[in-house]
Amino acid sequence: xxxxxxxxxxxxxxxxxxxxxxxxxxxxxxxxxxxxxxxxxxxxxxxxxxxxxxxxxxxxxxxxxxxxxxxxxxxxxxxxxxxxxxxxxxxxxxxxxxxxxxxxxxxxxxxxxxxxxxxxxxxxxxxxxxxxxxxxxxxxxxxxxxxxxxxxxxxxxxxxxxxxxxxxxxxxxxxxxxxxxxxxxxxxxxxx
Amino acid sequence: xxxxxxxxxxxxxxxxxxxxxxxxxxxxxxxxxxxxxxxxxxxxxxxxxxxxxxxxxxxxxxxxxxxxxxxxxxxxxxxxxxxxxxxxxxxxxxxxxxxxxxxxxxxxxxxxxxxxxxxxxxxxxxxxxxxxxxxxxxxxxxxxxxxxxxxxxxxxxxxxxxxxxxxxxxxxxxxxxxxxxxxxxxxxxxxxxxxx
Numbered sequence: 001x002x003x004x005x006x007x008x009x010x011x012x013x014x015x016x017x018x019x020x021x022x023x024x025x026x027x028x029x030x031x032x033x034x035x036x037x038x039x040x041x042x043x044x045x046x047x048x049x050x051x052x053x054x055x056x057x058x059x060x061x062x063x064x065x066x067x068x069x070x071x072x073x074x075x076x077x078x079x080x081x082x083x084x085x086x087x088x089x090x091x092x093x094x095x096x097x098x099x100x101x102x103x104x105x106x107x108x109x110x111x112x113x114x115x116x117x118x119x120x121x122x123x124x125x126x127x128x129x130x131x132x133x134x135x136x137x138x139x140x141x142x143x144x145x146x147x148x149x150x151x152x153x154x155x156x157x158x159x160x161x162x163x164x165x166x167x168x169x170x171x172x173x174x175x176x177x178x179x180x181x182x183x184x185x186x187x188x189x190x191x192x
Numbered sequence: 193x194x195x196x197x198x199x200x201x202x203x204x205x206x207x208x209x210x211x212x213x214x215x216x217x218x219x220x221x222x223x224x225x226x227x228x229x230x231x232x233x234x235x236x237x238x239x240x241x242x243x244x245x246x247x248x249x250x251x252x253x254x255x256x257x258x259x260x261x262x263x264x265x266x267x268x269x270x271x272x273x274x275x276x277x278x279x280x281x282x283x284x285x286x287x288x289x290x291x292x293x294x295x296x297x298x299x300x301x302x303x304x305x306x307x308x309x310x311x312x313x314x315x316x317x318x319x320x321x322x323x324x325x326x327x328x329x330x331x332x333x334x335x336x337x338x339x340x341x342x343x344x345x346x347x348x349x350x351x352x353x354x355x356x357x358x359x360x361x362x363x364x365x366x367x368x369x370x371x372x373x374x375x376x377x378x379x380x381x382x383x384x385x386x387x388x
Binding site: 018020025026030051054063065069070105111115118122 | 200
């Protein structure tokens with residue numbers, strides 16, 4: 001599931017959704033569902049709670065579409081603000097709220113074991129993707145370039161060396177250090 | 193096996209299509225509740241005034257009190273019936289909508305403008321857009337008017353094709369053509385979304 005089918009920016013998707021386009025809100029949901037689920041799973045450790053919180057987050061977003069103001073920030077920041085409120089409500093009440101879903105006419109989705117595994121896998125993969133992306137961005141520029149050229153673009157060491165103006169040995173060292181940093185970052189990730 | 197992400201997407205997609213109707217009903221309910229409370233307060237105040245002034249059927253002071261309570265209890269029913277539904281025409285009338293012809297087909301912008309005017313919109317400039325090669329109708333908005341644009345788009349929603357026009361921020365040149373008072377600008381393309 002991805003949002004590749006709709007390249008419109010989030011602001012346009014929300015505006016179209018406000019006009020009644022289910023397709024637009026579906027695309028907005030596909031684009032952010034896994035990040036929101038990962039956010040909740042990392043803080044609740046329960047796949048069913050994470051699923052309920054994800055559903056409640058998007059239902060609340062749908063309900064308050066007309067309160068989103070593009071001048072006050074990106075839609076994704078607004079969405080995560082809603083997610084944080086739903087999470088705080090869980091901590092306050094000891095149970096996931098379902099008011100937004102009820103007002104939007106959405107039934108609670110009971111998950112079987114396979115679906116719970118799916119939620120955990122998807123959220124876990126998203127966490128790893130985010131960690132990798134952030135870790136990659138945090139690498140020193142020479143290591144980042146070396147890892148990108150060698151690992152992501154599959155150039156051989158000689159080509160990377162030529163492109164970077166350094167020896168193959170230096171490139172190998174940069175790639176090695178960059179990958180070590182990424183591995184350490186993933187290993188240090190708090191299990192959820 | 194259930195697919196949580198796909199199931200939730202189906203729920204959300206359906207809820208989005210149904211959202212305008214649900215929100216109208218919720219607003220009507222809130223309006224009715226508010227009207228009921230206001231009426232109860234007014235009835236209570238009037239009753240109290242009557243009791244204090246002694247103009248009512250009871251004597252001054254305590255004998256009038258049960259009458260006040262009774263009025264307050266019975267007040268909500270007429271208020272519910274009298275509460276007006278949310279009026280789209282009045283809402284569309286809050287801001288100015290300009291319509292620019294983004295196609296060389298004659299009469300398209302005027303047709304859309306007439307359609308929106310019948311729905312209660314305040315129409316501003318109706319003129320040609322700089323680009324007149326557009327197939328689809330697009331709704332754009334000045335800063336702070338995204339939800340107004342969405343409301344206009346809702347009136348241009350194509351029921352048959354289940355498609356709303358694209359909504360996006362207006363460019364500087366579009367705003368210059370539409371005029372400074374225009375909060376929402378409809379760029380009428382060659383394909384009409386909803387038959388007037």
